[in-house]
Amino acid sequence: MSILTESVQALLQDSKAAKVLATVDKQGIPHLVSDNTITVNDEGQIIYLELIETSRSNVNLVNSIWFKRKVAIHLSKGEESFQIKGYPVYSVISGPVFEHYYKLALERNPEFDLSTVWIIEPDEITDDTYTARKNKERDEHPLITHLDRLAK
Amino acid sequence: MDKYKDVSPFVIIKSDVTRRSFIYTDRALGALDKSKHQYQQRVLIGSNGDENAAVPVSLLLRDGTSIIGMPSKTAKNPYVVDQIDGKLVLTDQGEIVEEVHYWYKPDYYDKFTSSGTPMWQVASSRPQRLEIDPNSHCHFWNKGNGCKFCNINANSAQSEKECNMSKQLTAQDVYETVKEALKQPGAFTNIKMSSGSILSGAEIFDDEVDMYIEMLQAAGDNFKDKKFPSTIVASAFSEKQLARLYENTGLMTYTSDIEIPNEALFAWICKGKHKEVGYAEWKRRIIRAVDIFGAGNVSSGIVGGCEMAQPHGFTNEDDALKAVLEEAEDFASQGVSIVHCVWVPMHGSAFHNQQNPSLEYYVRLAKGLSDLRKKYRLNVDMDNYRKCGNHPDSDLDRGNLE
Numbered sequence: 001m002s003i004l005t006e007s008v009q010a011l012l013q014d015s016k017a018a019k020v021l022a023t024v025d026k027q028g029i030p031h032l033v034s035d036n037t038i039t040v041n042d043e044g045q046i047i048y049l050e051l052i053e054t055s056r057s058n059v060n061l062v063n064s065i066w067f068k069r070k071v072a073i074h075l076s077k078g079e080e081s082f083q084i085k086g087y088p089v090y091s092v093i094s095g096p097v098f099e100h101y102y103k104l105a106l107e108r109n110p111e112f113d114l115s116t117v118w119i120i121e122p123d124e125i126t127d128d129t130y131t132a133r134k135n136k137e138r139d140e141h142p143l144i145t146h147l148d149r150l151a152k
Numbered sequence: 153m154d155k156y157k158d159v160s161p162f163v164i165i166k167s168d169v170t171r172r173s174f175i176y177t178d179r180a181l182g183a184l185d186k187s188k189h190q191y192q193q194r195v196l197i198g199s200n201g202d203e204n205a206a207v208p209v210s211l212l213l214r215d216g217t218s219i220i221g222m223p224s225k226t227a228k229n230p231y232v233v234d235q236i237d238g239k240l241v242l243t244d245q246g247e248i249v250e251e252v253h254y255w256y257k258p259d260y261y262d263k264f265t266s267s268g269t270p271m272w273q274v275a276s277s278r279p280q281r282l283e284i285d286p287n288s289h290c291h292f293w294n295k296g297n298g299c300k301f302c303n304i305n306a307n308s309a310q311s312e313k314e315c316n317m318s319k320q321l322t323a324q325d326v327y328e329t330v331k332e333a334l335k336q337p338g339a340f341t342n343i344k345m346s347s348g349s350i351l352s353g354a355e356i357f358d359d360e361v362d363m364y365i366e367m368l369q370a371a372g373d374n375f376k377d378k379k380f381p382s383t384i385v386a387s388a389f390s391e392k393q394l395a396r397l398y399e400n401t402g403l404m405t406y407t408s409d410i411e412i413p414n415e416a417l418f419a420w421i422c423k424g425k426h427k428e429v430g431y432a433e434w435k436r437r438i439i440r441a442v443d444i445f446g447a448g449n450v451s452s453g454i455v456g457g458c459e460m461a462q463p464h465g466f467t468n469e470d471d472a473l474k475a476v477l478e479e480a481e482d483f484a485s486q487g488v489s490i491v492h493c494v495w496v497p498m499h500g501s502a503f504h505n506q507q508n509p510s511l512e513y514y515v516r517l518a519k520g521l522s523d524l525r526k527k528y529r530l531n532v533d534m535d536n537y538r539k540c541g542n543h544p545d546s547d548l549d550r551g552n553l554e
Contacts, residue, residue, distance in 0.1 A: 059551060062551045065215045093538050094255075099337065
């Protein structure tokens with residue numbers, strides 16, 4: 001069962017939401033791609049469509065699935081903001097699932113030549129709004145704040 | 153795996169499964185859906201299967217790595233493909249090792265050409281490659297000089313007898329099958345052709361070159377441009393033959409296998425090739441192909457581990473690996489990628505009773521060959537994980553792209 005709530009899944013399915021995928025290379029150097037086509041499948045797994053076989057993201061994802069390294073997805077729209085971390089679990093390069101998304105990519109843009117359907121299993125999710133993050137910090141680290149905030 | 157933390161565990165699993173072979177449980181075979189999965193295949197080397205038993209032609213791992221192989225009933229310590237909790241898995245001594253998938257069947261597979269030939273007998277399908285082997289008879293075997301690791305003629309003779317599968321394809325069948333295959337969006341990224349060696353012609357291999365020209369032109373008639381992503385795995389052609397092939401077809405890349413990268417062992421194991429062409433000349437021709445196709449667009453396959461076949465092969469794995477990688481570096485420094493398959497002492501080959509090397513040998517070999525490509529900045533797009541899928545070393549390259 002997926003850890004993604006219904007509201008997060010709805011946001012993942014919203015093409016107007018901002019979605020950013022973060023990966024790291026072998027040396028730990030981060031790499032970001034912004035892609036609002038990132039979505040979710042019926043199993044609550046995140047789908048990222050890689051269009052460039054030799055891209056830095058794709059190579060980093062390959063190393064992530066090989067060596068069990070997490071990737072991160074930032075998701076936001078309006079007042080909502082989430083960060084999801086998870087593991088790439090499938091690199092789909094052929095078969096019915098691949099061909100489904102290949103056709104979908106072609107419909108979006110006839111120039112798109114899909115390389116890989118990445119399926120990412122979410123492992124943790126955090127509310128990434130300022131309010132949620134600040135409240136968490138106040139609870140766990142009450143000594144970290146400016147005194148003027150506490151003045152009468 | 154703990155010792156080689158920087159090597160893909162999927163590639164290690166692939167190497168070991170190929171090395172030790174595998175079998176299916178009845179549950180796993182029950183998961184084969186003949187309407188969705190491939191269970192019939194035309195291959196040059198190995199086995200085209202048993203017409204009475206529907207067995208998946210190969211396996212795919214979660215990361216897109218292929219395991220090319222057929223189950224062996226005589227393997228001494230095989231992996232077992234089972235179905236557990238609704239998923240197909242590889243197991244070793246009862247422990248789940250990794251999830252696997254059967255290869256899907258492309259749309260053209262169950263169709264027929266206008267001559268009535270089943271299209272699956274014209275073109276096999278790997279996960280992203282169309283495989284067309286227009287001639288599955290090798291002339292080197294005619295005088296008993298076939299390569300000792302190979303079973304091409306035994307396999308094709310059996311398939312002709314039992315399945316009425318022709319050893320030779322027609323250009324029209326090739327044209328029609330490629331045309332049909334291209335109707336399936338996203339299914340293929342490459343066309344590969346291969347054949348047993350044809351020695352006849354004014355110059356040795358002239359007739360083989362003519363055959364490839366005819367077949368590549370037939371396949372090429374389906375494309376807008378003259379050149380299309382394609383390769384052949386062929387005999388070592390002369391510069392004149394290579395130029396003729398390049399100029400008259402859409403061919404973009406070329407492979408000729410050196411098989412055993414050691415002259416003395418090549419002379420013993422590939423006796424026919426050594427007698428008719430010779431190791432040094434076979435190698436020279438492969439390297440000269442770079443002048444035509446460009447660096448990185450020429451590769452040469454080796455039967456990894458066969459250099460330890462007895463009684464003349466290396467007896468020490470370190471010595472064998474050193475010799476192989478030194479020769480591979482000589483190729484790489486001149487623009488040729490060396491790629492390896494895992495030597496399987498196959499039924500029908502002269503070496504069927506031999507023992508292949510350790511898993512560690514194959515891990516070091518794969519890493520060594522991949523590292524050489526990195527050192528000499530050779531990309532292996534022509535023979536990468538999603539095209540051939542039979543080379544653990546080129547599987548590793550996808551994690552090393554700069």
